Amino acid sequence: MKFLQVVTIEVARQKLLEVSQGWLVATETLPINQAMGKVLAEDIFAIEDLPHFRRSTVDGYAVVAKDTTAAGESLPTFLKVVGVVEMGQGTNFAIKAGECAEIPTGGMLPAGADAVAMVEFCEPFGTDEVAVYKSVAHGSGVIQVGDDMRAGDTLLSKGKRLTPQDIGALAVAGVADVSVFAPPKIAFISTGDELISPHHAPLTDGKIRETNGISLSALAQKHGYHVEHTAVVADDRDAIKQAVSHAMANCQIVAVSGGSSQGKKDMTADILGELSTSGVFVHGIAIKPGKPTILAFDEATKTIMVGLPGQPISAMTAFDLLFGWLARQTTQSPEPFAIPANLSTNVPASEGKMTVYPCTLALNHNQYTVTPIYAKSGLIATLTTAHGYFVINRDTEGHRQGDVVMVHLF
Amino acid sequence: MKFLQVVTIEVARQKLLEVSQGWLVATETLPINQAMGKVLAEDIFAIEDLPHFRRSTVDGYAVVAKDTTAAGESLPTFLKVVGVVEMGQGTNFAIKAGECAEIPTGGMLPAGADAVAMVEFCEPFGTDEVAVYKSVAHGSGVIQVGDDMRAGDTLLSKGKRLTPQDIGALAVAGVADVSVFAPPKIAFISTGDELISPHHAPLTDGKIRETNGISLSALAQKHGYHVEHTAVVADDRDAIKQAVSHAMANCQIVAVSGGSSQGKKDMTADILGELSTSGVFVHGIAIKPGKPTILAFDEATKTIMVGLPGQPISAMTAFDLLFGWLARQTTQSPEPFAIPANLSTNVPASEGKMTVYPCTLALNHNQYTVTPIYAKSGLIATLTTAHGYFVINRDTEGHRQGDVVMVHLF
Numbered sequence: 001m002k003f004l005q006v007v008t009i010e011v012a013r014q015k016l017l018e019v020s021q022g023w024l025v026a027t028e029t030l031p032i033n034q035a036m037g038k039v040l041a042e043d044i045f046a047i048e049d050l051p052h053f054r055r056s057t058v059d060g061y062a063v064v065a066k067d068t069t070a071a072g073e074s075l076p077t078f079l080k081v082v083g084v085v086e087m088g089q090g091t092n093f094a095i096k097a098g099e100c101a102e103i104p105t106g107g108m109l110p111a112g113a114d115a116v117a118m119v120e121f122c123e124p125f126g127t128d129e130v131a132v133y134k135s136v137a138h139g140s141g142v143i144q145v146g147d148d149m150r151a152g153d154t155l156l157s158k159g160k161r162l163t164p165q166d167i168g169a170l171a172v173a174g175v176a177d178v179s180v181f182a183p184p185k186i187a188f189i190s191t192g193d194e195l196i197s198p199h200h201a202p203l204t205d206g207k208i209r210e211t212n213g214i215s216l217s218a219l220a221q222k223h224g225y226h227v228e229h230t231a232v233v234a235d236d237r238d239a240i241k242q243a244v245s246h247a248m249a250n251c252q253i254v255a256v257s258g259g260s261s262q263g264k265k266d267m268t269a270d271i272l273g274e275l276s277t278s279g280v281f282v283h284g285i286a287i288k289p290g291k292p293t294i295l296a297f298d299e300a301t302k303t304i305m306v307g308l309p310g311q312p313i314s315a316m317t318a319f320d321l322l323f324g325w326l327a328r329q330t331t332q333s334p335e336p337f338a339i340p341a342n343l344s345t346n347v348p349a350s351e352g353k354m355t356v357y358p359c360t361l362a363l364n365h366n367q368y369t370v371t372p373i374y375a376k377s378g379l380i381a382t383l384t385t386a387h388g389y390f391v392i393n394r395d396t397e398g399h400r401q402g403d404v405v406m407v408h409l410f
Numbered sequence: 411m412k413f414l415q416v417v418t419i420e421v422a423r424q425k426l427l428e429v430s431q432g433w434l435v436a437t438e439t440l441p442i443n444q445a446m447g448k449v450l451a452e453d454i455f456a457i458e459d460l461p462h463f464r465r466s467t468v469d470g471y472a473v474v475a476k477d478t479t480a481a482g483e484s485l486p487t488f489l490k491v492v493g494v495v496e497m498g499q500g501t502n503f504a505i506k507a508g509e510c511a512e513i514p515t516g517g518m519l520p521a522g523a524d525a526v527a528m529v530e531f532c533e534p535f536g537t538d539e540v541a542v543y544k545s546v547a548h549g550s551g552v553i554q555v556g557d558d559m560r561a562g563d564t565l566l567s568k569g570k571r572l573t574p575q576d577i578g579a580l581a582v583a584g585v586a587d588v589s590v591f592a593p594p595k596i597a598f599i600s601t602g603d604e605l606i607s608p609h610h611a612p613l614t615d616g617k618i619r620e621t622n623g624i625s626l627s628a629l630a631q632k633h634g635y636h637v638e639h640t641a642v643v644a645d646d647r648d649a650i651k652q653a654v655s656h657a658m659a660n661c662q663i664v665a666v667s668g669g670s671s672q673g674k675k676d677m678t679a680d681i682l683g684e685l686s687t688s689g690v691f692v693h694g695i696a697i698k699p700g701k702p703t704i705l706a707f708d709e710a711t712k713t714i715m716v717g718l719p720g721q722p723i724s725a726m727t728a729f730d731l732l733f734g735w736l737a738r739q740t741t742q743s744p745e746p747f748a749i750p751a752n753l754s755t756n757v758p759a760s761e762g763k764m765t766v767y768p769c770t771l772a773l774n775h776n777q778y779t780v781t782p783i784y785a786k787s788g789l790i791a792t793l794t795t796a797h798g799y800f801v802i803n804r805d806t807e808g809h810r811q812g813d814v815v816m817v818h819l820f
Contacts, residue, residue, distance in 0.1 A: 032608075032624060036631060036632065052615070053615050087603045088603035088604035089603075090614065091615070104673075105720075106720070108616045119672070143786060143789070155791060155794060160794075163628075163794075164632055165625070165796065168624065168722050168793070169793065169794045171621040176609040194498035198581040198584055203458065205462070206499045207462075208461065211578050211581040212578075214577055214578065214580075217443060218574035235497065262529070263514075310515075312578045316574065316575065316578065337749055339749055340750065340777060366814045380558065381583075383575040384565060404776045410574070
């Protein structure tokens, strides 16, 4: 049995980031109506001032504001109506002092006007006059040219995960297509003589259903990866080596799960070492669960290889902490928001390890309480009740009831 | 100009929910590897005990625990090795007092064994004996039958939005396919003489780019709707009526946006009234932005019709508050988690209206500070910097700096 050179999660991440510098992070161009949830691979600048013309925000009359200074309920100002602004049309006439023009919400102000009096405070008078019963300030009822965005402004930055609001802003700005990060390709290879297809029933003695290929694929998709393929392979050195080698040809990440027993752990490490130019560079990470995780990199094919524990929760935890983080790093995306919550109970730290606790959240008067879920290693059913997880760092002695921890949502 | 019978958001939601009872909420059956993020339309029960057999959680020797009671570092217990458990195989032999069997992590315990001694505390002795240097408790190193789930247990409930962890639990349980809610079909019809395609450049005077079809589609997808089609129609009563009528044939929701001027508002309300059996049942909601929102229902086609404001932010806010909520109600999904945050500034309420403030979040020592973004109505660029929104209810006088509000993430 090899000694595991256990490193911290920070060291493992840093090494992962270093080798990923050799990655070609691909981008693709998508029409904006297909880009929701994708991460921008370019800065987006406004190419023109928006609005492009002075727009009215109300129904009413475009006026020269100072004409209305003395207007009041008992003493209206009378203005001459010299035109009607049509929706969606240019306004090719001007108004002078003492004049006004009828204008709809969204209409283009005529030259000379600097405010819009709301229709609610105006009353037509005779055939071509209007009485204004309230004074309006300069700029009132008007969106100025460039109020929304100025040509050259940065509208959205590289790394932004596009929301519906962002898609709307792109449409307003006339951006039809955007460059977004293409999902890196990943393969999941589950190993073990004990594994049978999840769709194969009934179970026989000694067998369990294969889970990691399915649950890790779902997790990878959540983090923006494309799952190129999954495979289930028996505990056979040549078969595993062939499966990994095959996947390396067209994937940026090849993940091998299984090998919880000591002999199998060594086999996975040996295979990843043999197939990578720079060999295994992480062999054990100080996280709980997920400690027996192996990382290797092959320079020739630019493939990151990872050996994950066989137990589903351990495998998901290690993958999430490493490759969820890497996906955000390579796309310059910010970390997702976490929820501050007060612990309902004391929680111990594991000596020398960062410990990940699945947990439930309960809201009471704008304040969340968090309760850890304790499950035996390898039992996944309890996880379905978890809302997310929190972490206790290796340099703490745990936390007391009432302490605030940050909960990362599943 | 019609008087708007303004109702509260709670009343509008309740009426919406009532008419949606007439909806046929469709379901579809998907293989679990395509079900991530979908909402379960059925309760899922475990069909068998899992694990299906007693599994070892360590590499070592399956023992009778009481044999090891006296074992210690200086005085080991010697046990006879009577078998080797093979991974993935049934274990068809038994052990008696004084005996043990070699077992890998995940292996099936032989009959008679009730604990596993870790290999780290064992040493082979001679050809068929092993020295155990540490006592093991009954059940130690063993996952019992049914520890993960018991046949008949509810594994997941209707309304659960499936996480990668849930997908994993389904795989473990041997559930190959699940019934999930099918996305309701929705059509977005944007109206206005001023609208030009977002891909049409350059802008001319009086024109703006059509935004609502694209941004509302993205928002609808986020809430699990399927956007059946979008259309842009000029301010022409017959054309709008035809477009709505056409969409009613195969959509559960038809949303018409536009009509910010008084004349146009009336036109949308008239058209929705004419095309629906029960007429317009909400005409104005006490929310800001989003007040001029209209709801109607057609019993014959079971179509909910909604008239949304033309301004993009108003339209998105009203759609989000009404139809995001409705999507969760009809699928029995819980409301998403929101983030408690302290206001960085005083925030006023709008008299008689629920006010929605886009905002940014900043984290400092496990505590978020929230700052509202004030934007003129209709300006969308500032929204791209927002992380989410918070709400000030109509029955409050606003909030003071330091007060906690719940931030809903975009």
